[in-house]
Every structure is written in C-alpha cells, then in structure tokens.
Amino acid sequence: MDYIFNAFKEALNLLFNADESVISAIKTTLLSSNISIILALMVGFPLGFCLGFFNFRLKSSLKLFVNTSLSFPTVAVGLIIYAFISSRGPLGEFGLLFTIKALILGQFVLALPIVIALFSNLIENMDKKHFLLIKSFHLSAFKLVLTIIYELRFALISIIALAYGRIVAEVGVAMIVGGNIKYHTRTITTAISLETNKGEFERGIALALVLISIAFVLNFLIHSLKRNR
Numbered sequence: 364m365d366y367i368f369n370a371f372k373e374a375l376n377l378l379f380n381a382d383e384s385v386i387s388a389i390k391t392t393l394l395s396s397n398i399s400i401i402l403a404l405m406v407g408f409p410l411g412f413c414l415g416f417f418n419f420r421l422k423s424s425l426k427l428f429v430n431t432s433l434s435f436p437t438v439a440v441g442l443i444i445y446a447f448i449s450s451r452g453p454l455g456e457f458g459l460l461f462t463i464k465a466l467i468l469g470q471f472v473l474a475l476p477i478v479i480a481l482f483s484n485l486i487e488n489m490d491k492k493h494f495l496l497i498k499s500f501h502l503s504a505f506k507l508v509l510t511i512i513y514e515l516r517f518a519l520i521s522i523i524a525l526a527y528g529r530i531v532a533e534v535g536v537a538m539i540v541g542g543n544i545k546y547h548t549r550t551i552t553t554a555i556s557l558e559t560n561k562g563e564f565e566r567g568i569a570l571a572l573v574l575i576s577i578a579f580v581l582n583f584l585i586h587s588l589k590r591n592r
Contacts, residue, residue: 407478415486
C-alpha cells in the first residue's frame with residue numbers, strides 16, 4: 364500500500380508543479396480532441412440528419428455501415444489511416460504522418476460515426492407532429508436543421524460527450540498515426556502507456572487523474588444542463 368500511496372503523492376506533485384512533459388501531453392490531447400470533435404459535429408450533424416430524415420435507396424445499407432463502424436477497433440482505424448497518409452500512401456505527399464494533423468484526422472474518423480449514428484436515430488425517433496410543426500414555418504433547409512438541433516439540444520449534449528470521451532480515451536489511432544513523439548504528438552493515453560511500461564508509475568497516475576477529471580467535468584456539465592433545462 365505504501366507503494367501506491369507514494370505513487371499518488373508523487374503524481375500530485377507532478378501536477379501541482381506543472382511538469383513539462385505532463386502539461387505537454389495534456390495540451391496535445393485537448394488541442395487535437397477539441398478540433399476533431401468540432402469537425403465531427405460540423406460534418407456529422409448534417410449527414411445524420413439526412414440519414415434519419417430522408418428515405419432513399421441504400422439507406423439501410425448506409426445505416427448498417429455506420430452502425431458497424433461504431434465497433435471498429437481503434438488500432439484497425441489507425442492502421443487504415445496510416446496506409447493512406449504514409450509516404451507510400453495516396454496522401455503521403457502532404458506529410459501528415461506523425462503530426463498533430465494526423466491525430467486530428469484519426470480522432471475525427473473515430474468520432475464521426477458516433478455523431479452520425481446517434482443523431483440519425485434521434486431524428487428517426489422524433490415525434491412526427493413535432494416535425495410537421497417545424498415544417499409549417501416554411502424554413503430553409505439550413506434553418507430547418509438548426510431548429511431541429513436546438514429542439515434536440517439536450518440529447519445532443521450526451522452525443523457530444525460520448526463522442527468526445529471516445530476520442531480522448533483512445534490509444535490505437537494516436538499511437539499509430541501520431542507516433543507518440545514527446546512534446547509533439549504524445550497524448551495523455553499514449554503517455555500513460557509509455558510511462559507505465561518504463562516503470563514511471565507516478566507520471567502514469569498523474570495523467571490518469573487528468574483523464575478521470577475530464578470525464579468527471581463532462582458528466583457534471585451534462586447533469587447540470589439537463590437539470591436546469
């Protein structure tokens with residue numbers, strides 16, 4: 364027990380003293396995750412609306428593909444992205460591999476199916492009378508989507524939190540396409556894996572505490588917003 368207690372004590376010291384490597388991993392994680400979730404929402408909400416609202420050929424096949432992609436292992440996703448952005452891949456000329464941009468791309472790919480699948484389900488299960496009421500205002504397509512998003516805002520908060528939690532906590536994509544480069548592409552999760560393997564248990568715990576804090580803050584905000592609606 365002394366070993367664990369001392370490890371937690373040292374971990375708190377690292378956080379309070381703003382250890383450079385720990386802070387760098389936190390900044391990289393927040394930067395890449397925030398940008399990727401914004402991009403995923405910008406792309407996922409319109410696509411999810413179309414998938415849930417309109418009836419068209421191949422709709423069931425697209426829904427099956429989107430729902431299946433929710434369970435793709437992050438390592439497999441990272442490997443596919445690696446194949447595309449490596450020097451021998453079709454996007455190799457852009458030099459994305461082992462950069463922040465690669466991290467953002469990988470996390471975007473992970474978050475997008477979650478946003479599309481859950482938002483399309485929300486649209487499909489929305490009360491038809493509610494739809495008719497909104498459509499009676501004769502809004503443009505863009506304003507119609509914005510109005511529906513506003514009406515479903517509390518459910519959307521949960522979708523955003525779920526997608527954000529997925530990308531913040533993942534390891535496979537960040538390790539493969541980011542390269543886990545110190546002070547550059549090392550995220551909280553890849554740093555935890557590395558430091559624990561090195562025997563630097565204290566740093567691993569310090570970063571794990573940050574990860575748990577992010578999860579707590581997200582859930583606290585969701586709870587507060589739903590309680591005050």
